[in-house]
Amino acid sequence: MASLEEILKNLKDPTEKDIALVRKAYEFAETAHKEQKRFSGDPYFLHLSEVANILANLGTGATTVAAGLLHDSIEDANVAPEIIEKEFGKEICFLVEGVTKLGKLRYRGVERYVESLRKLFVAMAQDLRVLIIKLSDRLHNMRTLQFVRQEKQLRIAKETLEIYAPLAYRLGIRRLNRELEDLAFPYVYPHEYAKVKDLLKYKSKETMAHLEKLRKSIVKGLTKAGITNFHTDYRVKGLYSLYQKLVRKSWNIDAVYDILAIRIIVPTVEDCYRVLGAIHSIWRPLPGRIKDYIAFPRTNGYQSLHTTIFTGAGSIMEIQIRTDEMHTASEYGVVSHFEYKDKFNPKKLVGNSVAWLKQFLPILSFGEKISSNGASSVLSGDVPAWLRELAKVESGSGAHEDFMKEIKADFFKTRVFVFTPKGDVVDLPSDANLIDFAYAIHSDIGDHMAGATVNGKMVALDSILQNGDIVEVIVRDSAKPSKKWLDLAKTTLAKKHIKSSLTKNVPSS
Ligand code: MN
16 A cells, blocks of 8 residues: 555655645545455555556656546545545546546457557547556556456456557556566466566576676776766566567577666767767677667657677677666656656657657647647646647647548548447447447347447437447347348348348248
């Protein structure tokens, strides 16, 4: 259980108001969830305090931390949203409701559309902070997954690996991405996990010894070259990331050079290139493995210089060179920019973590709710200014309408995603109606559909479904398809079942 003191300590430069807010949310959540327990037998509140602490550690502001404390109070403690709004204001209520809504979204392994689902997830989140709370929530749930029923473990772990971890990666939050992957890995691929661990056991002892020796030589070499303002560090490759690489390298662990990597961290970009020069003048680099992610950042914004060298002791080692700022950004991604609130220049963000995020700007708010007509109603709070700037640029540029169309064309053109009342996602062709939906669930449901509701309202069976609709089919034993359905149905699956049902139901004369 994270104590209030610990959470407060992890807040970055909190004001009196911030402290009072987090304290109030902490006490509110503790009372609201008093009667509940986790599967582990721990008080439910433990989960909320841990999620809040993960958020504070990531560097989000007090508003997000408070929302993290309250994130399950609507769904699990039956607190009315009106009460949260009254006690904590519109903004926090908006965040908590956003997290609640996302929690209803379930992933049932439709791999082909997994990328669309990630996008739908972001679109539904509506606010970057909702996503970050949801990721932190998932991280704590993964840390305690051993207490969950076995048949649920696999679903949750798979969803983590295919939706949550990639989202953390896209947002550049490597710290969350790595831990989510490594926690899910043994549940989803138990055999592969065991194999990787075994391989690593034999490999890491010798590698660690090489690393320490090389690190000392580097310090000596750089000092000799007149470079003194730097510090070194190393990183161990995540198990899941190592697994993915091993698959690419036909399981030859000797062909993976970056199980351990030495990091050299310097103040400026110029220093990075100077260090690279100095290293190459002492050790011979492996051809083709020098990567300049400073001039050419990765799509998620990652920046660093990478080189792999022959250490001279018969081993090969990867070296990563970067500035402190790049280092923080690579671990915390979009969250790391929260602190640059006032001094950050959004123009610097070309090719940065926002590249992927940018496509969502018309539908995603960053503390400001941007409505479809481009007008924004300010919710303020701990919103990174650079994102606010970007949002303004996009919405005020006149290209907004086209941009909006483009987005819709891009990911909602061919498929529509609708939900069962339980939150399962069903994806259908974009012109599908309720008949197609019923048959997509099960042929029996289709064959006995008497009616259906969309978002709680009765509608005609040929109503075309919209993204995000919650659809409930009303089934009656005596109900059966009519001939007209054949013309109404859009999917071949539905048509096929209707035909066979019609033949079955024809009384033999
Ligand atoms: Mn939760």
